[in-house]
Amino acid sequence: MRIVKVPLGRRSYDIKIGSGLLARLGAECSRLKPGRNCAIISDANVAPRFGNAAKRALIKAGFRPMLIAVPAGETAKSLKTVQECYDQLAAHHLERKSFIVALGGGVVGDLAGFVAATYLRGIGFVQVPTTLLAQVDSSVGGKVGVNLKSGKNLVGAFYQPRLVLCDLDSLRTLPDREFRAGLAEVIKYGIIYDAALFEQLERDLAKLLKHEPKALSEVITRCCEIKATVVGQDETESGLRAILNFGHTIGHALEAISHYGKYLHGEAISIGQVATAKLSAEILGLPSREAHRIRDLFKLGGLPTCVKLNASQRKNLFAAMRLDKKVSGGEIKFVLAKHIGKVVWGQKVPASTIEKALTTEGR
Ligand SMILES: NC(=O)c1ccc[n+]([C@@H]2O[C@H](COP(=O)([O-])OP(=O)(O)OC[C@H]3O[C@@H](n4cnc5c(N)ncnc54)[C@H](O)[C@@H]3O)[C@@H](O)[C@H]2O)c1
Numbered sequence: 378m379r380i381v382k383v384p385l386g387r388r389s390y391d392i393k394i395g396s397g398l399l400a401r402l403g404a405e406c407s408r409l410k411p412g413r414n415c416a417i418i419s420d421a422n423v424a425p426r427f428g429n430a431a432k433r434a435l436i437k438a439g440f441r442p443m444l445i446a447v448p449a450g451e452t453a454k455s456l457k458t459v460q461e462c463y464d465q466l467a468a469h470h471l472e473r474k475s476f477i478v479a480l481g482g483g484v485v486g487d488l489a490g491f492v493a494a495t496y497l498r499g500i501g502f503v504q505v506p507t508t509l510l511a512q513v514d515s516s517v518g519g520k521v522g523v524n525l526k527s528g529k530n531l532v533g534a535f536y537q538p539r540l541v542l543c544d545l546d547s548l549r550t551l552p553d554r555e556f557r558a559g560l561a562e563v564i565k566y567g568i569i570y571d572a573a574l575f576e577q578l579e580r581d582l583a584k585l586l587k588h589e590p591k592a593l594s595e596v597i598t599r600c601c602e603i604k605a606t607v608v609g610q611d612e613t614e615s616g617l618r619a620i621l622n623f624g625h626t627i628g629h630a631l632e633a634i635s636h637y638g639k640y641l642h643g644e645a646i647s648i649g650q651v652a653t654a655k656l657s658a659e660i661l662g663l664p665s666r667e668a669h670r671i672r673d674l675f676k677l678g679g680l681p682t683c684v685k686l687n688a689s690q691r692k693n694l695f696a697a698m699r700l701d702k703k704v705s706g707g708e709i710k711f712v713l714a715k716h717i718g719k720v721v722w723g724q725k726v727p728a729s730t731i732e733k734a735l736t737t738e739g740r
């Protein structure tokens with residue numbers, strides 16, 4: 378097992394990465410000394426696979442868990458589901474010392490984290506991420522929340538978990554398309570922070586796609602280390618944390634104009650990152666050889682790298698970019714790469730340059 382610390386003073390916590398961790402969930406929670414009553418929040422795909430194992434592990438350690446299974450998919454990240462969870466927690470008599478286990482992907486993590494942040498003005502919560510995306514990204518850093526009709530993640534909080542348990546075995550049942558989508562965030566860490574990680578991915582991507590345990594645990598650990606370092610320095614995104622949004626301004630807009638149907642998040646940010654690499658070449662002088670390496674790595678991961686848009690879709694895309702939460706004072710600001718492994722944030726980019734980068738395949 379590998380351990381990464383998220384350094385946030387009294388709210389610091391460990392990320393534990395390894396095989397067979399779900400069976401140790403109860404023992405790991407005991408170390409946090411919470412009350413006996415607890416709730417596992419999971420979804421309709423994950424609960425049948427891992428819900429009982431999680432429950433058994435908690436019971437073995439003396440806890441009294443209840444299992445709440447919400448529908449699978451982004452629509453579960455709603456205030457309606459939050460309300461339903463509150464009602465079940467109250468019926469099960471959860472109190473201030475009780476805790477919640479988020480067992481699932483990023484949807485469950487964001488939802489359960491928000492429920493934990495607000496129920497009784499905040500009870501403890503533990504993340505047990507079961508998608509690659511959740512293991513390397515959403516379970517770490519304390520951004521929790523739900524969607525409104527008018528946009529994604531519009532209601533939420535910064536609320537850190539007490540512990541994150543990444544059980545590598547849980548990735549075995551993850552559909553291949555979801556796994557590849559998670560790789561888009563993994564590649565992102567290489568681009569924004571770690572040229573050596575990027576090179577390792579160029580070498581070892583096939584091993585990761587085969588779920589080779591050593592490669593998987595090394596790479597997931599490195600991603601968590603990077604996220605922990607960034608969050609440790611800038612928990613509430615007043616500066617540095619913005620680098621985690623590399624490729625996301627375009628990616629989020631693509632997701633929005635396709636009504637969250639066509640692309641998985643990882644696929645949309647794959648296109649977004651490849652386009653942003655081109656912008657970086659144009660504006661910051663990212664060597665074009667490196668921009669090509671970036672495009673090629675996403676391709677190798679079986680991810681989409683460009684998009685064809687008609688005139689009205691283009692108009693909608695720019696409107697969506699301007700609505701993004703990250704926009705301030707009406708100006709679209711980008712995270713751009715100087716080199717693989719080094720980015721700068723807060724860069725202004727003209728709309729015409731964005732358009733060109735999005736629609737050309739590149740050499
Ligand atoms: N809080 C953050 O910092 C942060 C960061 C990135 C993304 N997010 C959020 O994360 C969400 C996306 O997360 P995601 O990609 O994990 O999606 P997800 O939670 O919807 O999971 C993807 C699909 O895989 C299924 N699944 C999960 N684990 C499985 C397993 N082990 N075996 C079989 N099926 C499994 C789920 O039921 C779902 O159908 C979005 O809502 C996004 O906004 C949050």
Ligand SMILES: [Zn+2]
Nearest residue numbers: 562625642646
């Ligand atoms: Zn993302």
